[in-house]
Amino acid sequence: MGSRVRTDVFAKATRGVAIDSDFIIDPRKITYVIADTQPVAYECAVEPAWLDYNNHMNVAYYSLAFDQAGEEFVKEFGMGLEYTERTQNSWMVLEAHLTYQNEARLGERLRIETRVLDFNHKLAHLYQEMYRDSVLLATQEQMMLHVSLATRRAADFAPEVLTLLTALHARQRKLPRPGSVGRPLGIKHKA
Numbered sequence: 001m002g003s004r005v006r007t008d009v010f011a012k013a014t015r016g017v018a019i020d021s022d023f024i025i026d027p028r029k030i031t032y033v034i035a036d037t038q039p040v041a042y043e044c045a046v047e048p049a050w051l052d053y054n055n056h057m058n059v060a061y062y063s064l065a066f067d068q069a070g071e072e073f074v075k076e077f078g079m080g081l082e083y084t085e086r087t088q089n090s091w092m093v094l095e096a097h098l099t100y101q102n103e104a105r106l107g108e109r110l111r112i113e114t115r116v117l118d119f120n121h122k123l124a125h126l127y128q129e130m131y132r133d134s135v136l137l138a139t140q141e142q143m144m145l146h147v148s149l150a151t152r153r154a155a156d157f158a159p160e161v162l163t164l165l166t167a168l169h170a171r172q173r174k175l176p177r178p179g180s181v182g183r184p185l186g187i188k189h190k191a
Contacts, residue, residue: 039113039129039172040076042069046108057104066098066128066140069112073126077164087158088149094123096142099180108132116169117181121156122146124165127178139180 050061074080074091084090104110111131118125123145130138148155157165 038175039115040073042072042112042114044068044110044112046104046106046110048106051106055105059098059100062098062100062104062130062138063096063140065110065112065130066096066138066142069114069128070126070142070144073114077168078158078161083158083161084149089155089158090147090149091124091144092147094143094145096140097183097185099139099183100137101139102132102135102137104130104132104137110137115172115175116165117141117177119165119169121162122154127181129178139178141181 044065046057046061050057050064052058070093071080079089079091109132112128113131114126114128116124117127123143126142126144128140128142129136130140146155146157146161147153156162
């Protein structure tokens with residue numbers, strides 16, 4: 001399925017991203033990542049079970065929708081169920097911060113865009129925005145940790161995953177940094 005990619009060619013294609021070693025990857029995914037300068041999008045609809053007594057989407061289901069989008073996001077880079085079964089590695093969220101700007105109602109189509117803000121060999125700082133058409137409904141910022149399910153401890157990303165994250169981050173860092181990233185939660189008191 002995969003092919004050997006020469007790192008000098010891949011680094012040139014990713015506009016200067018340095019890659020340390022050769023590895024096996026699916027070249028179709030490289031094409032997708034290199035061509036994609038926008039966040040990775042996921043779509044779903046507000047389901048009846050997601051509504052609360054205010055007749056709008058309950059806060060818990062915003063988290064569910066963001067999680068579903070995150071599951072699809074990691075599949076794009078080889079970290080889906082097959083990866084977990086094959087490697088006994090997966091990902092877990094260490095911290096998440098949601099903001100709510102507008103309501104979502106029954107049956108409305110939601111688009112969730114996910115992007116990588118930063119990463120290292122074990123962590124990825126992700127940012128997601130939820131839209132109804134062009135209306136921003138909510139945002140989520142999260143710190144994702146790559147883990148070994150055998151040890152239940154942090155583990156380095158597999159080389160092919162790390163390379164794809166590197167390429168995506170190199171492209172997406174040209175996008176403006178969202179203003180809500182890193183925003184603290186608290187009540188401002190008058191001095």
